[in-house]
Amino acid sequence: MTENPTAPASDAPASDARYVGADALEAVFDFDALLSPEERDWQLRARRFAQQRILPTIEDDFENKHFRTEFIRELGAAGFLGMHISGYGCAGASAVSYGLACLELEAADSGWRTFVSVQGSLAMSAIAKFGSEEQKTQWLPRMATGEVVGCFALTEPTGGSDPAAMDTRAVRDGDDWVISGSKRWIGLASIAGVAVVWAQTEEGVRGFLVPTDTAGFTATPIDGKLAMRASIQCDIVLDGVRVPESSRLPGAIGLRGPFSCLNEARYGIVWGVMGAARSCFGAALERARTRSVFGGPIGRFQLIQDKLADMLLEYEKGCLLALHLGRLKDRGALDPAQISVGKLNNVREAIAIASAARSILGGDGVTSEFPVMRHAANLEAVRTYEGTDEIHTLILGRALTGEPAFS
Secondary structure, eight states, X not given: OOXXXXXXXXXXXXXXXXXXXXXXXXXXXXGGGGSOHHHHHHHHHHHHHIIIIITTTHHHHHHHTOOOXXXXXXXXHTTOTTTTSEETTEEOOOHHHHHHHHHHHHHHOHHHHHHHIIIIIIIXXXXXXXXXXXXXXXXXXXXXXXXXXXXXXXXXXXXXXXXXXXXXXXXXXXXXXXXXXXXXXXXXXXXXXXXXXXXEETTEEEEEEEETTSXXXXXXXXXXXXSSXXXXXXXXXXXXXXXEGGGBOTTOOTTHHHHHHHHHHHHHHXXXXXXHHHXXXXXXXXXXXHOEETTEEGGGSHHHHHHHHHHXXXXXXXXXXXXXXXXXXXXXXXXXXXXXXXXXXXXXXXXXXXXXXXXXXXXXXXXXXXXXXXXXXXXXXXXXXXXXXXXXXXXXXXXXXXXXXXX
């Protein structure tokens, strides 16, 4: 590295077209005035990491389906892994600070916000929330530095939105558990050192910490993806995987355990997708200022200004919603239905902003010269994982009517 991303950060230069959106939106919106100095510092640290480390190679990495494992330790050194967890080598940052870091990382690429989310909000949170003291001491410090990567094995091939119907089984055998089944779309599994595996038992769903070198555990990266190409998602097979009772997460009882972790990840998405939206907005705004047709820049035309104004409004509202949820979370008052509001709205609006940006860029918008189509493809994946639009709609419907409509 030429610079230390943990050093005091400064704003990205306005000459960088990839960050013109940040400069313009911050000038119009003045969002910074709502943040504490510590929150702003975390944001700028993440922006610096994204700009200096991720952006220079992300288009090639996306094209070549390459995940840069060398960034893992660097993210750990910068304090981003499990940053919202206190103790065990974790930074203990606020929920708002974590959200701002997610926004800046996803402004570069959704895959890197996803990495931080899988590592910190899913795998590490499961251990921090439900693990024994021995499990926390064994895993969390090494995961915080990036020495050990974790994955969160919940989704199955036959029903991602219905975890209660999971087929993976854990059967007690003396002092051990034997786990058999399969999982799909599990982020980081092929490079993970430990998997948080959720399985049905005679007493309901339980979580287990499974070292990935355990006999019978196999993780295979999923190929052919047209989104999240610079990231890793896998199929997992658990063929009679044997682990001791000490590997079971003692505090995880029923689906409350995995759902609690999913809400942590969903919260990060609420912020993160606004970073992708900002990146798309920046590309469109720069083109509106610099491309000339009919004797002048296209930004002078009413239809272009209408699109830019709508993009600005939805970005502003999305960020304010994320900040409101973050303040609630820092007070311990955030409800899962409120997270569904954020995930449903912000992903939907980020996709709309990406689409509008593509139209302003014209034909060039479908090329890798601009980040818009990459973000748009990634956002379609983000729209699906951690609860589809349909699932979050039903969560809100249940909150409004008291009637569950999931079956």
